Amino acid sequence: MPFQGVYAECGLFVCLEGGEGAGKSTQARLLARRLEAEGHEVLLTREPGDTLVGARVRELLLDPATGAMADRTEALLYAADKAEHVERVVLPALERGAVVVTDRYVDSTLAYQGAGRTLDRDELAWVARWATGDLRPHLTVLLDLDPVRGMGRFEGRDRIESEGADFHLRVRQEFLRLAAADPQRYLVVDATAAPDAVGEQVWSRVAALLPERAR
Ligand code: T5A
Numbered sequence: 001m002p003f004q005g006v007y008a009e010c011g012l013f014v015c016l017e018g019g020e021g022a023g024k025s026t027q028a029r030l031l032a033r034r035l036e037a038e039g040h041e042v043l044l045t046r047e048p049g050d051t052l053v054g055a056r057v058r059e060l061l062l063d064p065a066t067g068a069m070a071d072r073t074e075a076l077l078y079a080a081d082k083a084e085h086v087e088r089v090v091l092p093a094l095e096r097g098a099v100v101v102t103d104r105y106v107d108s109t110l111a112y113q114g115a116g117r118t119l120d121r122d123e124l125a126w127v128a129r130w131a132t133g134d135l136r137p138h139l140t141v142l143l144d145l146d147p148v149r150g151m152g153r154f155e156g157r158d159r160i161e162s163e164g165a166d167f168h169l170r171v172r173q174e175f176l177r178l179a180a181a182d183p184q185r186y187l188v189v190d191a192t193a194a195p196d197a198v199g200e201q202v203w204s205r206v207a208a209l210l211p212e213r214a215r
Pocket residue numbers: 018019020021022023024025026027047048062078103104105106108109110112113153154160161191192193194195198
């Protein structure tokens with residue numbers, strides 16, 4: 001059964017996506033701060049791990065000590081985190097009319113478990129859409145960066161970051177493909193720019209959506 005995509009009727013749902021070290025957390029914080037300064041209620045959240053269940057799932061998924069797991073197990077664990085996240089965190093905030101800013105969402109699964117692990121794209125999309133009730137962001141900001149450069153921005157590698165260069169290149173290409181397929185719902189930003197310059201681009205797109213959507 002194909003999903004149609006559900007967009008929250010109140011609140012504003014913004015998602016930051018991109019490869020490792022692209023600056024998602026930095027931009028999510030900058031955006032939240034600016035929204036709050038403008039008087040909006042903001043919920044800053046992330047995947048995986050922003051619920052009690054999700055925190056335990058995150059540890060399983062990212063701890064190098066977990067070692068190898070079947071690709072489908074990995075995809076289902078990420079889907080479980082999403083189900084919990086949407087039902088307990090994202091939807092209640094949107095229903096209050098808040099701006100929800102999430103660091104990663106469904107596109108991460110399509111990029112990492114789909115293009116990265118090479119699981120079937122349609123099957124995986126079905127699982128992720130089912131887990132989230134097909135709730136879609138009003139806007140996804142893709143911070144695009146060469147993975148070699150992104151990895152150079154931090155030290156230490158978790159279970160996913162330890163994958164090879166080809167894996168991370170496929171992830172980048174898939175993010176770009178998803179964005180190109182729906183330009184009205186995406187903003188692609190060159191993440192080599194300085195954080196404040198990236199933040200300005202993000203803000204101008206988000207600000208345009210605010211009057212009609214969030215309180
Ligand atoms: N995953 C996740 C899946 O496989 N499937 C899924 O469905 C989901 C949801 C999560 C992992 O799980 C995978 C993807 C990931 O591998 P995580 O620990 O939550 O991992 O971390 P990431 O989301 O990968 O975040 P990172 O910590 O790698 O990076 P960010 O958030 O993109 O970058 P940020 O902001 O922390 O910045 C990193 C460093 O770069 C600097 C910052 O100061 C910081 O030092 N920086 C910049 N430097 C120069 N120029 C800029 N513009 C900069 N912006 C930030």
